[in-house]
Amino acid sequence: MILYGHPFSSYTWKALIPLWADGTPFEFRSVEQFGAEFAALAPFGQFPLLDDGGTVVAESSIIIEYLQRHHPGPNIWIPEGDAGLRVRFLDRVFDGRIMDTAQVAVANALRPAEHKDPHGVEQGMKRLRRHYDWLEGELGEDGWAAGDHFTLADCAAVPALFYADWIERIGPERPRLNAYRARLLAHPAVSKAVEQARPFRHYFPLGAPERD
Structure with missing residues (x-):
């Protein structure tokens, strides 16, 4: 493949x-x-x-x-039944509510000066904070997005939360979401993705922080 x-x-x-x-x-x-x-x-x-x-x-x-x-392996990425529906739902949340909303600021940074949209960015960041708050109430104190197993939902959460936090900090007022992001980054496959991408951080138009 x-x-x-x-x-x-x-x-x-x-x-x-x-x-x-x-x-x-x-x-x-x-x-x-x-x-x-x-x-x-x-x-x-x-x-x-x-x-x-x-x-x-x-x-x-x-x-x-x-x-x-x-090509099945040891992990079940989408479980059967209602558990699978929950995983698919959270996959859509991370892609559509977190990643796509964060991209509003990235897209604006790439626009020429005469086409900047600060109001659109402000509204997008308000939506992103609201989505953060929703996740803070949904996540457990440990484990993964949809329970005890790393699933499709977590695969979506990794880049969404990694880059979104660069754009709009999750903040200490959301301890569960911050802790979940930290657990994701500690996963061996996620750590490999982060390190493989490190040489390309200059591509990030808003400036990549050094904290991750």
Whole structure:
């Protein structure tokens, strides 16, 4: 299998983490070196993209579900029944409510000066803080997003909370969310993703802090 992506890409992290955690054999190809090869396969020009012997799978959540179905390992990324619904729901929360909202500030930083939208950023950060507060009330004092097992929801939480905290600090008033982020970063597969991405921190348009 080949996974196309970039080491600094949030959604690439999301797909890499289960591959590493399960010990699944694969080759990683950075789009910086294999851009033309990737573009010939990518239906939307977005990464990560998985090529499993000619079967092309797009979208990070779908890649993880595909891996569970066709290349199962020791981890259950999406459990059966209502527990699976909870995992899928939290996956959508981290991607859509945390990651996408945080990206409002990133996108604004990349705009030319005449198109900056400080009001839009302010409103986006208000929404992000509200989402943080919701998560603070949902998370336990230990364990993972949806219970005792590291799942798809945690794969989504890793890049979402990692980068969102760079943009809008979670803050000491949310101790459970801060502690959960710290547990995520201590996971061996997550630590590997963070270290692999470290040389590319200059890509972050708002300036990458040194605390992580």
